[in-house]
Amino acid sequence: MTGSMASVPRAQSSAYATAQHQFDAAAEALHLNDSLRARLREVKRELVVHFPLEFDDGHFEVFTGYRVQHSIARGPAKGGLRYSASTTMDDMRAFAMLMTWKAAVVNLPFGGAKGGVTVDPKRLSDGELERLTRRFTTEIALLVGPNKDVPAPDLGTDARVMSWIMDTLSMHAGHSLPAAVTGKPIDIGGSAGRESSTGRGLASVTVEALRDASMRVDGASVAIQGFGQVGSHAARLFAAHGCRIVAVSDSGGGVYRAGGIDLPTLRAVRREGGRLSESGAGDRITNAELIELDVDLLVPAAVESQIRADNVPRVRARMVAEGANAPVTAAADQVLHDRGVVVVPDILANSGGVIVSYFELVQDLQAFFWAAGEVNTKLDNIIMRSYHQVREEAVARGGSLRDAAYRIAVGKVARATAVRGIYP
Numbered sequence: 001m002t003g004s005m006a007s008v009p010r011a012q013s014s015a016y017a018t019a020q021h022q023f024d025a026a027a028e029a030l031h032l033n034d035s036l037r038a039r040l041r042e043v044k045r046e047l048v049v050h051f052p053l054e055f056d057d058g059h060f061e062v063f064t065g066y067r068v069q070h071s072i073a074r075g076p077a078k079g080g081l082r083y084s085a086s087t088t089m090d091d092m093r094a095f096a097m098l099m100t101w102k103a104a105v106v107n108l109p110f111g112g113a114k115g116g117v118t119v120d121p122k123r124l125s126d127g128e129l130e131r132l133t134r135r136f137t138t139e140i141a142l143l144v145g146p147n148k149d150v151p152a153p154d155l156g157t158d159a160r161v162m163s164w165i166m167d168t169l170s171m172h173a174g175h176s177l178p179a180a181v182t183g184k185p186i187d188i189g190g191s192a193g194r195e196s197s198t199g200r201g202l203a204s205v206t207v208e209a210l211r212d213a214s215m216r217v218d219g220a221s222v223a224i225q226g227f228g229q230v231g232s233h234a235a236r237l238f239a240a241h242g243c244r245i246v247a248v249s250d251s252g253g254g255v256y257r258a259g260g261i262d263l264p265t266l267r268a269v270r271r272e273g274g275r276l277s278e279s280g281a282g283d284r285i286t287n288a289e290l291i292e293l294d295v296d297l298l299v300p301a302a303v304e305s306q307i308r309a310d311n312v313p314r315v316r317a318r319m320v321a322e323g324a325n326a327p328v329t330a331a332a333d334q335v336l337h338d339r340g341v342v343v344v345p346d347i348l349a350n351s352g353g354v355i356v357s358y359f360e361l362v363q364d365l366q367a368f369f370w371a372a373g374e375v376n377t378k379l380d381n382i383i384m385r386s387y388h389q390v391r392e393e394a395v396a397r398g399g400s401l402r403d404a405a406y407r408i409a410v411g412k413v414a415r416a417t418a419v420r421g422i423y424p
Contacts, residue, residue, distance in 0.1 A: 015094035015304050021330045023097065026406035036414050043093050045069040049139035053132045056125055063132065067115035067140045069149060070096040073416040076147050077113035078103060078354060080154025081161070085120040091304070092116065095325055099354070101409035102347040106386040108358045113149050115140065121156045133161050137168040145169060146179040146365075152357050153183040155303070159195075163188055179364040182357035191360035193375035198323070199233025200376065201352020201383045206297065206321040207241050208387055209344050209401075215318060218242035221295040223317070225249050225287055226302030227266060227276060230323045230350065234299060235263055243297070249290050250276045251302070256293070257282030291315060300327035307332045315341070322346035337400050345402035347409060348383075348390055355379050
């Protein structure tokens with residue numbers, strides 16, 4: 001299979017509109033009153049900041065950053081920070097709302113938040129990246145911190161960026177605040193197992209969903225869009241279950257090999273900063289072609305809105321597991337459901353990251369740390385229990401796994417919001 005290299009296409013529909021559509025469906029099914037619907041349908045708090053960065057050559061540019069909190073009814077806000085040239089307020093609102101439901105469906109005491117800076121981090125030197133991070137942290141410091149709003153890594157950020165954020169907040173406080181962020185290096189209070197957590201949770205839930213759908217696991221063909229922290233670990237774990245990884249891509253396209261791709265080769269290419277499409281591990285394909293492959297399992301683990309009304313008729317996978325946030329639009333989701341395609345929804349499928357972020361916060365607050373094996377066991381227990389609750393809800397009341405997950409999550413947040421009342 002051939003095809004020119006192409007970047008992952010941007011969303012063609014509003015991510016926030018999709019998030020609100022999913023909430024509306026759950027609110028209707030739960031018969032929420034108008035007051036609760038009005039409160040939960042919109043985000044609670046938005047902060048937009050504009051700040052200068054001095055580049056290494058002495059010139060300045062002004063960047064725009066965001067921090068959005070959707071709900072704090074069940075606990076402090078929790079959510080990632082992304083550095084991307086395509087970061088928008090609409091995305092931040094949508095993902096903050098998704099984080100609220102994600103924490104609720106796996107029963108974590110968090111609300112939802114999201115933030116980021118509109119910047120291409122690849123154009124910054126290490127020094128410029130650190131200065132941008134520290135200045136952005138200072139700008140949003142009035143909102144974030146332990147017991148208030150705890151950031152974590154996301155697209156374009158990593159453990160190193162989290163260490164700069166933690167250090168900046170600590171300098172402002174005058175003492176160390178390891179619980180100010182999660183996804184930190186282990187040397188300063190990070191948790192064992194955090195790096196692989198989202199991919200691990202994704203693989204565990206999806207393998208169980210394959211079995212429940214009476215689909216094969218051993219030998220199942222899998223295509224994964226996105227080979228970053230989520231996709232790479234998920235690929236390794238799917239392969240450990242006997243799945244056959246036939247296609248993998250990054251933003252520059254990917255490779256396809258019907259007999260299965262050699263994953264160590266791809267990991268080596270990724271470590272060296274190369275393009276997967278140039279790895280020689282298979283025939284070149286575009287991201288659009290990967291989405292349309294005839295496979296048992298499709299895992300969109302890159303960015304939002306990859307399966308849309310315009311391409312969903314060509315999606316041939318029997319199951320879709322959402323490794324990314326909102327990779328399937330509402331219109332496409334309905335088409336897949338009507339065709340009998342099982343979709344493992346993002347708020348459950350990729351919740352492993354926030355679960356282990358919760359573990360990291362608990363360990364930081366207690367100054368008592370767990371081994372990787374214990375973290376992985378606790379992660380599996382929580383995410384599998386949550387999956388079975390979602391599946392039981394879907395069987396008992398009907399609808400898709402997404403419908404069931406949203407009914408559970410929105411119900412929990414609505415009850416917490418109602419019990420707390422309105423101040424003053």
